[in-house]
Amino acid sequence: MGVAVETVSRATLAEWLQRLGDNALILGHRVSEWCGHAPALEEDIALANQALDLIGQCQLWLEYAGEVEGKGRSADDLAYLRDAGAFRNLLLVERPNGDFGQTLMRQFLFDAFHLELMGALKGSTDMRVAEIAAKAEKEVAYHLERSADLVIRLGDGSAESRDRMQKALDLLYPYTGEMFADDDLDRDVAEAGIAPLSSSLKDAWDRTVRDVLAEATLTLPADVWQHGVKGRGGKRGLHSEHLGYILAEMQFLQRAYPGARW
Numbered sequence: 001m002g003v004a005v006e007t008v009s010r011a012t013l014a015e016w017l018q019r020l021g022d023n024a025l026i027l028g029h030r031v032s033e034w035c036g037h038a039p040a041l042e043e044d045i046a047l048a049n050q051a052l053d054l055i056g057q058c059q060l061w062l063e064y065a066g067e068v069e070g071k072g073r074s075a076d077d078l079a080y081l082r083d084a085g086a087f088r089n090l091l092l093v094e095r096p097n098g099d100f101g102q103t104l105m106r107q108f109l110f111d112a113f114h115l116e117l118m119g120a121l122k123g124s125t126d127m128r129v130a131e132i133a134a135k136a137e138k139e140v141a142y143h144l145e146r147s148a149d150l151v152i153r154l155g156d157g158s159a160e161s162r163d164r165m166q167k168a169l170d171l172l173y174p175y176t177g178e179m180f181a182d183d184d185l186d187r188d189v190a191e192a193g194i195a196p197l198s199s200s201l202k203d204a205w206d207r208t209v210r211d212v213l214a215e216a217t218l219t220l221p222a223d224v225w226q227h228g229v230k231g232r233g234g235k236r237g238l239h240s241e242h243l244g245y246i247l248a249e250m251q252f253l254q255r256a257y258p259g260a261r262w
Contacts, residue, residue, distance in 0.1 A: 007125070007192035014069040015088060016189050017129075018078065019235055021061030022089035025079055026243070027110060028054030029250050030097055039100050046146065050107075053139040060132045080254035084243045091227055091234045092175040094243045098168065101154055101161070105168035108151045111144035112208040113179045116201040125193035148212045155216025166218050177226025178233040180205070185235075 032051035038044035062075035073081075092110055097103045118140050121133035154161040180202040182190075190197045213220055232238055253260065 008188050008194065010068050010070060012185055012188050013126075013194070014065045016185055016195070017061050017065035017068060019088040021058045021065060021075075021078070022087050023093050023110075023114075024054040024058035024061065026087070026089045026246060027093035027107075028052075028058060029246055030093065030095075031103070031107070033097055034103065043100075050143055050146075053143070057132070057136045057139070060135070064128055064132070076254075080251045084239050084247055085237045087234070087239065087243060087247075088237060089234050089239075089243075090175070090178050091240060092172065092178065094234065094240060094246060095172060095175060096242060098171075099164060101164035102168040102171065104147055104150050104154070105165060106172050107143065108147035108212065109172055109176055109209065110179075111140060111147050112205050112212075113176075113201060115140045115144050116204045116208075117196075117198075120196040120201065124195060129194060144208075148208075151212055151218075152216045155213070155218045162217065165216065169213070169218055170221055173221045174224050175227050178228030178235060181226075181229040181231075181233070181235075183231055183235065 028051045031047050031054065034047045035044065035051070038047055058079070059075050062078045066073045066075060066078055090110075092106060095102075095106055097106075115137065118133045118137040122130050122137065124130040124133065151165060155165040156162070180199045182197050182199050186195075186198055189195045210220060228234060228238075234243075
């Protein structure tokens, strides 16, 4: 275990780790829903591999969260035996897949944030956090490269593909503010040197997003209402109805047959 537990409470660190793990878990599940349904075989395989990357990252974050928490809960327990109100993922990652363009835009907006976060976490005072981030960063860099490339190709493609990508951007952009909304937990973790303040990542995210959208000939929405800010979002356990449907599917087997093992 790293040094972080000496500088913040176990409850604080465990909840922060759950935020990271839950983002990866819920987005990984969403992406996995495309398996067998993607518009091309190459995309089907790529999305399945991306989902596996995210679930692997989730395993590492939630495993550490369970150790820090000290209640004997495993990564599986945290994934399959919590109700929606106990999840700490961003509202953005639980948004429905929609069409392929909407899935790609959601991925791109999150990837641009995720890569900045993993890069910063490599310098964490908690060695376990730094090690997980260093491993995840390589995967996330590929995720961003891929999602950005496809956003550009579709945005600067046909009239229909551009229209779909613009609609996806307009729909999802109002859910990006939560990524950079600091709360007391963020401030406690940042003060301990475990992680940067989320707000400190926004300028780099803005640059990446603006550069890619400009090349994609897409228009960044003007200032719009941002969901999930001021402590009213998924980071604090306040979710949309979509998470309930995700968990009903994802947790069914474990709920129906408690303790089942292959």
